[in-house]
Amino acid sequence: MLFLRKLVFYCFLIFYAIACPLIILYAFGYIFEPRNLSHVVKTGDIHLSTAPPGASVYLNNKPLKEKTPALISQLLPGDYDIAIKTPEYSDYNINLSVEAGSATVRDNIILIPEKWEYKVCGTRNxxxxxxxxxxxxxxxxxxxxxxxxxxxxxxxxxxxxxxxxxxxxxxxxxxxxxxxxxxxxxxxxxxxxxxxxxxxxxxxxxxxxxxxxxxxxxxxxxxxxxxxxxxxxxxxxxxxxxxxxxxxxxxxxxxxxxxxxxxxxxxxxxxxxxxxxxxxxxxxxxxxxxxxxxxxxxxxxxxxxxx
Amino acid sequence: MNFEFSRYNLKERDAFLQRLFEILPGLVSWSVILGMLALSFLKPIIAAVIIIAFDLYWFLKLIYLTIFLVISYGRLSIEKNTNWMERVGKVDNVDSFIAELSSRAASSSFKEKLSLLFARKTLEKIKRQGAVLPPSESVHHLVIIPIATETQDIVEPGIQSIKDSTFPSMRILIVLAVEERASEEVKKGVYAIRDAYKKDFLDLIVNVHKDGLPGEARVKGANATSAAKVAAAYLSSNGISFENVVVSCFDSDTVVHREYFACLTYSFITCAERTRASFQPIPVYYNNIWDVPGFARVLETGSSFFQLIEATNPEKMVTFSSHSMSFKALVEAGYWPVDMISDDSAIFWKSYMRFDGAYKVVPMYTTVSMDIVAAKTWWETIVNEYKQKRRWAWGVENFPILMRGFLKNKKISFYNKARLAFKLFEGHIAWATWAFLLTIIGWLPAIFAGRAFQHTVLYYNAPRIAGTIFNLAGFSLLISIVLSICLLPKQKVKHPFLQRIGFAFQWLLVPVIYLFLSAIPALDAQTRLMLGKRMEFWVAEKGHKRV
Structure with a gap:
């Protein structure tokens, strides 16, 4: 049992010694990018929130699986065309810049409905x-x-x-x-x-x-x-x-x-x-x-x- | 080493060191909590990084502990049906027993095969060491049951369980150690038990521990020591060698498994260093488990899990609650401390110091059952649980004494001193702080983030990483839930299946339960020690639902 404990302990210790710095670097936005010369690149995020929520997000015309409120992470620094689409609402298009280590935040986007719904609250004049x-x-x-x-x-x-x-x-x-x-x-x-x-x-x-x-x-x-x-x-x-x-x-x-x-x-x-x-x-x-x-x-x- | 395991009557330098080491655990715990709080406000980025590192460490430790919890539970399960008394009878002839174990394995189930394998390995080790085993017939048991406020209905089931055990009760001496200050009802119950059960044991003695003796605090250890001295005189006068006596100090509500004393006897006989060893069973809290609120069940099951895990690490194990030890070792170590609340762990450290580190704990894969602290109402039960956990956490009082002893002892290796001191210290700090870090402080950097921090990748990634870690930790929680249900005793009530499902859901309260009824009591105890306050011994209220 002592041998097993030591074996498991050292395995976990080695795993922690390797995983912890990697996870912290990931938390700061660093990713392994083989196409890049230095291989390790610091990325940025885009955070979007809309009213109503649940809208589809397109990044450079490619649909993403995230729905709003959405965090699009691991983006290389640069400009991105963002389109937010949802049925019965007009599309929302914006160009956003992403910087390394930063989150570009566009919150509280109001999506304009194609047809406004009006409700009568009172019948008096x-x-x-x-x-x-x-x-x-x-x-x-x-x-x-x-x-x-x-x-x-x-x-x-x-x-x-x-x-x-x-x-x-x-x-x-x-x-x-x-x-x-x-x-x-x-x-x-x-x-x-x-x-x-x-x-x-x-x-x-x-x-x-x-x-x-x-x-x-x-x-x-x-x-x-x-x-x-x-x-x-x-x-x-x-x-x-x-x-x-x-x-x-x-x-x-x-x-x-x-x-x-x-x-x-x-x-x-x-x-x-x-x-x-x-x-x-x-x-x-x-x-x-x-x-x-x-x-x-x-x-x-x-x-x-x-x- | 003759080291006075006490905080009283210290010389100037010792008093200074004592105070220094008393302050240290509380200081570190508060520094961790307040430091992380401050960092979350002032330097949220650094705080977020520390929290990620801590969460990962916590997760890996949780998995590590879960692995050994499963292994230990497996071992407990394997030994569940072991006929220990049969082994006690056969261990007098080691060679033939080894041969029999080998031959029986062929026709046994998988669990039995493993049990026989473990037994064979132990005997082969004994044989290699050339240890001389005492004849099984010569082993006697001394059971000391300190009683302060427990009435007959609480104490008697334990006595009955000892009587019903497979080990011959005529080789068991019981001492009911009742406090002089106990009520007449309690004393009456004690004498009634003596009269009813005396003939069933070697003897059943009632020792009334005088109140207010000089040098003694109002602690269980003082009562137990008084009883042990009376038992020593009895054993000497009856020609029973201390070397072959195993003393068990049980809580007054302890109910032993049928095979407990047989398992203990076997463990004692097959331990080469038997007069330098304590024997620790797995404590479970079954006596009234179905009569108490769900949060109390979850809490005490966690305590059982802790001991199951500790059983896989005997090199660092410390005695806890009801346990047994060599009576010779107890006498040579100077009996239990008479001025410390945490007598169960203190006796281990006292013995460790006395024998210069040549002292160990042998885990026993059998159970002793105790009461969960209870009261008439939920709120009173919460208060009682809080007080009990604070009393358990008061085991931190061992730390300063141990550190002084380590500084003086030149025979224990630095490595052993360092690892044991670290384990004790780290264990108490983790007990007091981890629940805060996991449930509250971990989320503060995101909540109180300034604008600058809100526009960083770290601000968004840190909660996601923490969430992922906690989701993965759910795997460990699931295993805990399954094992806790497996550990539950059979319940003769309506809808046992639904009761067990309800019990499983109560584990979802773990974050809240462990914050308020584990971490805060631990922090309370460390803070009292840090401030030089002392705790009066509070005897837990135990109760069974009257049917």
Missing amino acids: FSGMIPIEGTDFFIMQKHESSDRAELYNYKTDENCFLQEVQIPAQKKGTVLIVGVELERNSVKVLVWGKKCIGIIDLSKQEDDSNGKKTVTLDWIFASGKDIKKAVWVYNGSHALFLDDSSIYLIDVTSPDFRDPEFLFKIKEESNFFYSEDTGTAYYVDPRTESLMSVEIVSKAIKKTDKK
């Missing part, structure tokens, strides 16, 4: 849609002939009505929603039209009298002129909005909805930025055209100079 970034919802703008806007959940393929609550100062009629912003620590959405600002709380879904799911859109401000943008401020307690080159701050938590506070004017046709992390707003001054910043939410009490 809508004038437009606004996706609410960060949620699974779109706001479907109501058509003139429709009585309510809707929220559409693209993941569950369900919709619910948007029940608008209008404040007395608001003029009745269709409010065209221009933009939306999700509050980052909750599921409340700030919504604005040209003259109005409102809030949707996505967590509060109720059934209306017909048993249809509804979500309430509270219009909290309706006296704007040309509201272009609104952002949440201070953990969803306030909103900063741009109305006709003026920046206003409004308290959205007060049940009486105080009048918005005018803060400053910005250069016409320009934009502003607010950082919730620092509580600071940035804008272009209309007079000096300088980039300005102003602390909207103070992080510390300012010390005044004592005279």
Whole structure:
């Protein structure tokens, strides 16, 4: 038994001593190429991935057995014509260069179908849609002939009505929603039209009298002129909005909805930025055209100079 | 060499060396794990290369071990039906026995032929060496069973199995070594066993080991040593020479095969260096194998496999769990250590040091069956398994003592010191680290690869190579599954076939099981040793399902 053990041990040891460096060299891309002068050549790889997967791959017009996502390995350095083909999709052709020891990666190739398949998600008439970034919802703008806007959940393929609550100062009629912003620590959405600002709380879904799911859109401000943008401020307690080159701050938590506070004017046709992390707003001054910043939410009490 | 095999009462230099070697295994294990983790983040290319080299090494070692597992299992299978008692009777006349073995081979099955061939080879070797064999009638057995918390229902099946063995029980002396601190229920059970079985053996003595003796830790070795000294006095007073006595120290739940003592007697008689040898059976965990969760079965079957593999390498074998040895050697070596938890392996090293390397382990191809640690719930079983494996891994405590002994001993060759020290050290490091490298760390370079690494051929090839190696390793896993099913005892339950199929599928849990219930306990034990902490002896909870 001792002899057998030693024999097997040394056989395995010799095998390991030979195989290990060869496998490591192979891992780095080295192959034995008899046609090459040096016989040992460092190769490269091509990695392809497509949507949809499972497409056939052709290398210099020769079909490969790999399907996407595919790793084509042991390629001598040089240029290669790659064709990706799959039924009912247009062919995808590309020329790729392969370098020794490197992997040329072409991932996330979208194959274009020969015929796009369209699906009707809703049968009502809508004038437009606004996706609410960060949620699974779109706001479907109501058509003139429709009585309510809707929220559409693209993941569950369900919709619910948007029940608008209008404040007395608001003029009745269709409010065209221009933009939306999700509050980052909750599921409340700030919504604005040209003259109005409102809030949707996505967590509060109720059934209306017909048993249809509804979500309430509270219009909290309706006296704007040309509201272009609104952002949440201070953990969803306030909103900063741009109305006709003026920046206003409004308290959205007060049940009486105080009048918005005018803060400053910005250069016409320009934009502003607010950082919730620092509580600071940035804008272009209309007079000096300088980039300005102003602390909207103070992080510390300012010390005044004592005279 | 008279070497104090203990970590206590050391002089300054010895204490320093002791501490140095205590730190070394844990330090290396943590360095391997954390080093590879860091490399995976900082130098993923180097990490990927090391992992490929390691995976290939691991694969080849797995195949190597599988080859010898199959050989060892084959040997166990060959000897399954051997009538050892018949051989014991005939070995008194070696020449005629050799002749008989040769003549019987002609009319035997293939397995019997091989068994007879092995027996003949052993006897021919004995004859060449000119060894004098003791008369078979003179061989006696001493069985010491340390008991701490085990009740009568756990201990009695083992006693019954000894009684039922083919070896004459009237030449077996049993000492039930019960701890003074054991409960009244345990003590009551011990005395009940004594009263019921005393007449069936040479004698059945109960020795109560006093608690808190100076210089002793609360370890099984202290209890066993106390019992051995009592047995020595008994044997001396009855005129039984220690030279012809084989002592077996069994766990309290050990159930021996019918042929165990006959096989042991034969192995003892036919071993030229019998008073410088331990005799190691194959431990299996059949007593309650069908009563425990699947992961526990897989784990303990792995332990049996390890011993089967070790049996093919007796030159480096170390005693484990229930085993036997020459009583003369035990007495001369100074009995079991009274301050070490891992008494089963420590006694081998202690004897090895005492006899300047002239000590060996003889593998026996027969089994002893024990309980798998169990508890009422799955979670408690997991905890118990973890603790038991940590206790087994605490065998690393032998390393610093052994290294100090090797440094002092001038009679053992450097080659033998180096290979044994390396085997012990490497075995513990591998135990603690390999599961991490294979299941977690091996994949990190690809997961945390930076952009530069993602555009290399190595980034794509390394996982493919690792995957290929693991797929090939599945061959070894398949063999393990087949052998584990072959090793399973007959089960008198409904749907035994389905049970066995279920058992086969449980082997797919091996990566998870060996990480959490083998590698982590080993790392835990090494870390404790490294930090100078000690482990209280925890007696494994054993249990049988009540029918």
